[in-house]
Amino acid sequence: MGFSQANGASALRIGVVGAGTMGRGIVQLFAQAGHAVVCFDEKPDAAARGVAAVLATLESLVAKGRLASNALDSIRGRATSCASLADLVGCDVVIEAIVEDIAVKRDLFARLEGIVSDSCILATNTSSLIVAEIASACRHPARVAGLHFFNPVPLMKVAEVIAAVRTAPSAISALRALVEGAGHKAVVVADQPGFLVNHAGRGLYTEGLRIVEEKVAGPSEVDDVLRDGLGFRMGPFELLDLTGLDVSSRVMTSIYQQFQEEPRFRPSSLVPPRVAAGLYGRKTGEGWYRYEKGQKVQPAPKSPPSLPSALSVWIDPEAPDSDALAGLVGNAGARQGLSPSGADVCLVQPIGEDATTAALRLGLDPVRSVAVDPITPLFRRRTMMLTVATASAVRDAAHALLASDGVPVTVIGDSVGFIAQRVIATIVNIAANIAQRAIAEVEDLEAAVRIGLGYPFGPLHWGDRVGPAKIMQILNGQMRATGDPRYRPSPWLARRAALGVSLLTPEAPR
Template structure:
């Protein structure tokens, strides 16, 4: 393909081959047949391709019955999507997409065979989610025609696809695949051939920091999930997601990405995981993981009930607290009395960022046994997170909990931690995303879109960092780094430079 113009080839009615009739292969067949392409499906297993195409038609028939697809559109798809009995039937295809087992030897063998069948200008794409595309392409005489084309399940509904440009992939191939994907109504994001590509790479922060928080006994899995789901708007918390995907699968992905990144501390797996995998606590599919399941439904764990509010309570609120007015209003509404001097109060309330409750109390000259901290970055009206110092007394804990829950907003009571739950998780997500941008693994626009669509986060990670403030992100990361000495928390230069300049984290590097 070298020497051809760097512009997409004809992307109207193409002939697209799909090798593999499993869940992903079927989804790819449906996507491109609905987009107007002729699609041929092949599978090495006898009759699998025919059954796969039939399953696609059955899915589309249900859409017709629901009024979501016109019957004449289904007729056209039936004419364009076909199964084939031999790999050689793909000879006339413009693009062949592989969606078979995640085995490098099997994929390399397939690509080697395809080169002897298809034309020299046929694009070969792999739907691998974890293998290095360049290694697959190295089996080919023309590696420049090979790229990754990674879809997410279910393919027709997950409106994003990663186009992975391997070291020798021709620009024309990338441009053509982008045009085909976008023509089918999906967002195409171009990604360098790096471990985890973009979406799985960017998603490491949620899982690994959630596990780290539980390791440190700051909170339980359900408490972490509650805070991130209710306070920050995640669709599911990390432990709910691990149970959904299966810990046996997720543990392999965590280990693979960590090893492929040369044991980068930011991706270090948790020691909590191997014993649970060995015990078969995979999640939903085994009936028990981080949660128990009955008839496929999660059994909700017991939550801590709010204690009764004691009478005559006196409270000191840090005058510099970000939510000081809201806290003061809450104190007033309960009938508790606010003290201007901390020494005269039953409870002292602080709101640190990037600091634990014990350190904040000592810095302000407070009695740690009478002190609690409330997370200032989460919306005060959704769920409140109250953090204890090492020596907070049970009486102070219960009185503060009762106060914070007095208007029926749920409260999570957690152990001492630099950055609470929400601060730590957001800072970790933003830091990993910033490093992706720093290394140009993807453009900022593609990074933001892929995370929103592929992971379902409320915001793109760098946009989220801007909402919180780059300086605060640095404060949280540096606080963790100083306290633990763990290089996992070292801030990306992308964040540090933009914080110093006072510019958005979305600001790209200056052209050179």
């Protein structure tokens, strides 16, 4: 199975069925890569309009000097539309990007098999259906694979090549070569819910929502901490507003159900009432944020309280940022106390422990105790967590101190793992389980998350940066505090943390 010269350099004849958002992007990608691409859509003229729209996009690239005009001339001869499915007869590969409906896709694949040659590969761009269920409509399921692109296709430089249970390895390597020949990263993924990128991306939403559900922090506070503290381009609530909560809600539920109600993916009960109320996000003008003329209405930052005079602060000597915190105390004109007993404010920096428990463990007065997250860089944003008993005057004094050099401070309620620890541990744990289940090779997992989700690091590398033992501490702390199996550590993570080796370490050869 596979095209004879599938090395990416040889021009192929590629059929694209569906001339919507994704079909157009796929036409553009492969026409630019030098292949002959023929597009079909069931709606009359839709394919011709789709190809015309692709050429118009390329014309604008020529105008901007980003594409040579002779390159466009040759693409004009290669990107064409056709009026009948039967015109795909000579294709080496057909990529389907039609409506996300299993019955319609199965019907299309069965019809395609009657048209193309036996060596033609049939690929589906489905986001959420089981590829094997589409393949089983064909006489030769070995030729059927998933080829999942992201929107916009030419700019999102990764594609998942999905190996369904009966897909021939030769079809997978041919598709991989095709994608890489077009300049995209191809990642090979098992036919599992959410494939790779949508699976690995779950943690940001599920844990973000859980934090808000528990009233530890509000949506904009979670977004602020994750952007400034961990380097996400957008926080989960900004992303949910961008995608639309109606769409995201369906994805969350579908992945949870397809994983047989795996607790790690359990959707939040906060979502359905908001969907019912039409709080979808940008497209309805209100979601987690409000939008005016398409622009997010930024909640006004609250000014920090003023620093009380003659403040004395005790800093846990074990705190990872004890030197930086001591510098802050000195620069603010406060006094660093030698013992916690007489201090106005006691600062601790727990990992995988809430502020109340940390204060009790250290024999501190919870009324005068405040915790500061040690895993986010202190110079960008500081997350300050209260015990259940922290006095308002202590909260305000600590807030004033932590904001005294102009760095923004987010004040949150008590929670094992603050915001950033919880979210990063969840993301690393889900990625570790993807590796454990060999849904993809570790290298592909890391690349797909960086390119497909725009995270600053691949998730396992990120876990290494924080430290696998700390990730374990956070998850075990959550397990102890909540008893919720969503926090159970993946065996992949637990074993590598125990050995003190990188989370990128593959399984030993058998």
